[in-house]
Amino acid sequence: MRAVIQRVTQASVTVDGKVISKIGRVDARPTILAQTLTPLCLPEGILCLIGISTTDTAYESQWLATKLLGLKIFPEDKEGEAWGWKSSVVDAQYEILCVSQFTLQANLRKGSKPDFHGAKAKQPPGGDDARHMYHDFLEDLRTKYQADKVFDGQFGAMMDVQLTNDGPVTLILDSATDAPAPPKSKQPLTAEQKQRARDKVAARQGRAKQRTDDSAMMPANGTExxxxxxxxxxxxxxxxxxxxxxxxxxxxxxxxxxxxxxxxx
Missing domain, CATH: 1.20.5 (Single alpha-helices involved in coiled-coils or other helix-helix interfaces)
Structure with missing residues (x-):
């Protein structure tokens, strides 16, 4: 899975002219320089664009959810510190807006036209694979964090995404290069493999016994x-x-x- 993560003061998703999701708020405290009631925006959360590849599994989805919640991209002092990498979205109790975006999996190595064969299909013959994986990713975020602080757009729809990037702070995560290799499950031994293992153990025990017997005899002869x-x-x-x-x-x-x-x- 590939994700573009942006620290934002506000973000929203509009579909067919209607705002379906939004995060962030505007602080109406007056600024000192302007001496007016110009709104002062503070970081309020994360906008995360998600692209799912054909090779992604539940392991990559769970890794990305954990990584996203643990990223230290917010300052510790919410009121006065503009920069700083001390708090995560969980530490600061901010909101998360996720937007599915298959174009993140575009292949641009050849020609000038994007190739999207690397993106997982949303309606493959076996079912809504990409849709299910995206929804599982959201549920994983809500389970590990707070359900009322995780929002999303509309999967597969034409969306108008608006945001105000704070900083700007923009990060890219890719499970293909950033995630550790998944642990390999151990396969049970067959009867033949078990017998070979027992034979090896018996042979080692026999050799050890022979060495012990030889050692017991050698000191007596040596002493005489x-x-x-x-x-x-x-x-x-x-x-x-x-x-x-x-x-x-x-x-x-x-x-x-x-x-x-x-x-x-």
Whole structure:
């Protein structure tokens, strides 16, 4: 869904010379500069033009309704602040006027004549698809906000739309580029997929058990080998010490004999 959103001081929709919807009011306080009773207009709500494409679903409709109600496009100070992006239409308790406009889905990439094949038909073979989606969008707005503050034009009619844009503030929302991808629903597993999953779990458990058994055996063998190695090293060290001691004893004996010979001729 594609929407053109305008912050307005007033807006109205006329069909066949009759005003069918309007929002906003005129504050009759005098302005200081003019020193007359020139009406002073303040922001009073949102005019939202809605275009529905052939690929739109209830997900795009609900996303747009939530996004529209949450947009921070109004100043916090209603009396003195001209600009500011602090309050939403819900925060400020303003009104919303929605107008269906299939021309928002026009394709202008080729030639100079608009191509409207991308717009959802209002009377397809299966029923009033676009009309139903537009009405569902309005009901979603009324449910999430307040029913008495949401107005609309006349779907499919030639309308005269008049507005006073405040600011001007005009924004464009497009579900095709701005909305996150819809969540994918999980499909239930078939009997074959369940069996494959059980087989994988059993195989993993078997491999884990085998690794556990191998680990339990390896430390025992390793310990015996370590003990044997330690015993062999200890035996070699002991023999070496004995041999070195005997050699040292012989050297000392020879030295002693030599010293005695030299001392007593």
């Amino acid at each position: 080998q370590a003990k044997a190695g330690s015993t062999a090293v200890a035996a070699i060290s002991q023999e070496k010490l004995i041999s070195e001691a005997e050699q040292k004893s012989r050297e000392l004996s020879e030295t002693f004999k030599l010293a005695m010979t030299e001392s007593y001729p």
